[in-house]
Amino acid sequence: MAPSEGALLEARDLHARYGEIEAIRGVDLTVARGSIVALLGANGAGKTSTLRALTGTIKTTGTVVFAGRTLQRRTPEDAARIGIGHVPEGRGTLSSLSVWENLMLGAYCVSKRASVRARCDRVIGYFPWLAERKHQPAGTLSGGEQQMLAIARALMLEPQLLLLDEPSLGLGPKIVRDIFALLRTINQQDGVSILVAEQNATVALAVADHAYVLETGRVAVSGPSSELAGNDRVRRSYLGY
Amino acid sequence: MHDLAQQIVSGLATGSIFASMALALVLIYRAMGIINFAQGEMAMFTTYIAWQLVQNGMPMWAAFGATVLVAFVGGVALERLVIRPVERAPQLTVVIVTLGLFTAFNGLAGWFWGFIVKSFPTPFPTSPLQLGGVAFSAQDLGVIVVSLVTLGLISLFFQKTKLGLAMRAAALYPEESRMLGIRVGWMLALGWGLAAVVGAISGIMIAPVVFLDPNMMQTVIVYAFAAAVLGGIESPIGAVVGGLILGVGINLLGTYVDAIGNELRLAAALAVIVVVLMVKPAGLFGRATVQRV
Ligand SMILES: Nc1ncnc2c1ncn2[C@@H]1O[C@H](COP(=O)(O)OP(=O)(O)OP(=O)(O)O)[C@@H](O)[C@H]1O
Ligand SMILES: [Mg+2]
Numbered sequence: 004m005a006p007s008e009g010a011l012l013e014a015r016d017l018h019a020r021y022g023e024i025e026a027i028r029g030v031d032l033t034v035a036r037g038s039i040v041a042l043l044g045a046n047g048a049g050k051t052s053t054l055r056a057l058t059g060t061i062k063t064t065g066t067v068v069f070a071g072r073t074l075q076r077r078t079p080e081d082a083a084r085i086g087i088g089h090v091p092e093g094r095g096t097l098s099s100l101s102v103w104e105n106l107m108l109g110a111y112c113v114s115k116r117a118s119v120r121a122r123c124d125r126v127i128g129y130f131p132w133l134a135e136r137k138h139q140p141a142g143t144l145s146g147g148e149q150q151m152l153a154i155a156r157a158l159m160l161e162p163q164l165l166l167l168d169e170p171s172l173g174l175g176p177k178i179v180r181d182i183f184a185l186l187r188t189i190n191q192q193d194g195v196s197i198l199v200a201e202q203n204a205t206v207a208l209a210v211a212d213h214a215y216v217l218e219t220g221r222v223a224v225s226g227p228s229s230e231l232a233g234n235d236r237v238r239r240s241y242l243g244y
Numbered sequence: 245m246h247d248l249a250q251q252i253v254s255g256l257a258t259g260s261i262f263a264s265m266a267l268a269l270v271l272i273y274r275a276m277g278i279i280n281f282a283q284g285e286m287a288m289f290t291t292y293i294a295w296q297l298v299q300n301g302m303p304m305w306a307a308f309g310a311t312v313l314v315a316f317v318g319g320v321a322l323e324r325l326v327i328r329p330v331e332r333a334p335q336l337t338v339v340i341v342t343l344g345l346f347t348a349f350n351g352l353a354g355w356f357w358g359f360i361v362k363s364f365p366t367p368f369p370t371s372p373l374q375l376g377g378v379a380f381s382a383q384d385l386g387v388i389v390v391s392l393v394t395l396g397l398i399s400l401f402f403q404k405t406k407l408g409l410a411m412r413a414a415a416l417y418p419e420e421s422r423m424l425g426i427r428v429g430w431m432l433a434l435g436w437g438l439a440a441v442v443g444a445i446s447g448i449m450i451a452p453v454v455f456l457d458p459n460m461m462q463t464v465i466v467y468a469f470a471a472a473v474l475g476g477i478e479s480p481i482g483a484v485v486g487g488l489i490l491g492v493g494i495n496l497l498g499t500y501v502d503a504i505g506n507e508l509r510l511a512a513a514l515a516v517i518v519v520v521l522m523v524k525p526a527g528l529f530g531r532a533t534v535q536r537v
Pocket of ligand 1: 045
């Protein structure tokens with residue numbers, strides 16, 4: 004298979020299982036360099052499993068090409084090291100560690116002190132409140148703040164690709180809008196490509212360039228966001244109008 | 245009064261050994277959720293290595309440094325070669341493996357060096373030190389200083405370095421840590437290396453007092469375990485405070501309460517701990533809602 008023009012991430016025929024349960028069954032997906040891609044689907048459709056398969060957090064088969072390199076044996080450690088930041092489902096807050104320690108661990112793979120400092124300034128530019136509350140245990144932040152901390156922490160890695168798993172989960176509409184607006188900014192200003200799994204299709208389609216809809220472990224529909232937003236089937240199943 | 249000060253210092257000396265060994269137990273407990281029953285025997289074995297080096301003509305402090313190095317490499321290797329294959333097995337399996345290591349080290353030490361008790365040279369001056377008009381044993385003061393410096397360095401390492409931070413994160417949040425690029429397996433191995441180093445230092449510090457034999461650490465490790473439980477098994481600070489309290493406590497009990505004496509000290513100390521745990525089940529520094537997820 005020849006890699007498509009301009010693709011940062013290209014996954015072909017991904018399968019993943021938890022014991023007997025086949026969570027995803029042959030997912031193909033591409034993230035073009037510099038784009039935002041939404042991964043939509045209902046509960047249990049396989050969004051989380053797809054993200055986990057990409058980073059090797061669960062047992063998978065299929066090929067993943069990232070930045071022109073085929074990732075043979077995928078592990079989450081290596082994914083982080085080659086520039087894939089993962090904001091997991093449930094935010095992955097290291098709750099008993101301080102906000103600052105969470106951020107510093109985000110830069111664990113960045114060896115140059117100067118780049119860590121520069122990155123820190125940049126991230127605090129996006130979230131000024133992080134600096135004021137850096138000594139606070141991360142577990143005492145509100146849900147929305149923990150989601151922002153998780154994004155900030157992933158940005159410390161200077162990722163080429165940011166994977167986010169349902170950043171809207173459990174948050175109010177205002178915070179959700181803020182977070183997605185911020186993803187747009189990060190994408191445009193820092194050139195980070197983004198793959199975001201969401202049940203909230205409305206808000207995800209509004210910022211994404213391209214979208215995939217998963218149903219029971221397979222891609223049911225895919226296309227440019229504007230097209231999907233107008234697709235009857237997608238509208239009825241996911242947008243509710 | 246002089247006598248009391250001497251007894252307290254001497255209690256702090258043994259207490260700082262309990263504290264160190266308790267910290268070694270807590271380091272591994274936090275990372276794996278199990279007690280490493282081989283911790284005392286690892287310390288004993290490395291103490292024999294130090295003794296052998298001194299026998300071969302190495303100066304005491306050089307042997308100390310070399311032993312610390314050997315202990316670190318040995319601890320890392322032990323984790324990689326013996327513990328790693330059972331990392332995902334039920335915790336009981338891992339516990340059994342550490343019990344196996346216990347007998348292996350004990351047997352190996354007896355086989356290499358024999359079961360006859362040997363004297364161990366003290367790295368400290370033998371004449372007492374005068375402090376404020378009271379004569380203190382230089383051995384006791386030396387042990388306190390070396391142990392507290394070791395504990396201080398370890399604490400600095402965990403609080404102030406990136407690697408120390410990553411080790412803490414890996415122990416508490418292994419899945420999340422992997423997503424940040426931390427090699428959790430290696431952090432565990434480093435933890436074993438550090439625990440082995442702390443053990444080796446404790447062994448060398450206490451060997452001049454209890455003498456060298458393959459069973460030398462067995463009482464110490466029971467006290468260390470008691471200290472860790474007293475302080476709260478998940479808490480490094482608790483382990484250190486627990487060790488110091490225990491050391492001073494048993495020394496005073498043994499000296500001033502005639503009915504207890506040397507023989508009943510261990511039993512008396514354990515009785516006190518049981519009472520403390522009835523009041524504070526999570527230990528002095530433990531959180532009541534400790535739960536491993
Ligand atoms: N740890 C697990 N063990 C067993 N089965 C699992 C596990 N995690 C997910 N599954 C199953 O795999 C399938 C896909 O789940 P997945 O979590 O990927 O869906 P999702 O789209 O992320 O759903 P949600 O919106 O609820 O997060 C489901 O049938 C689910 O029940
Ligand atoms: Mg999910």
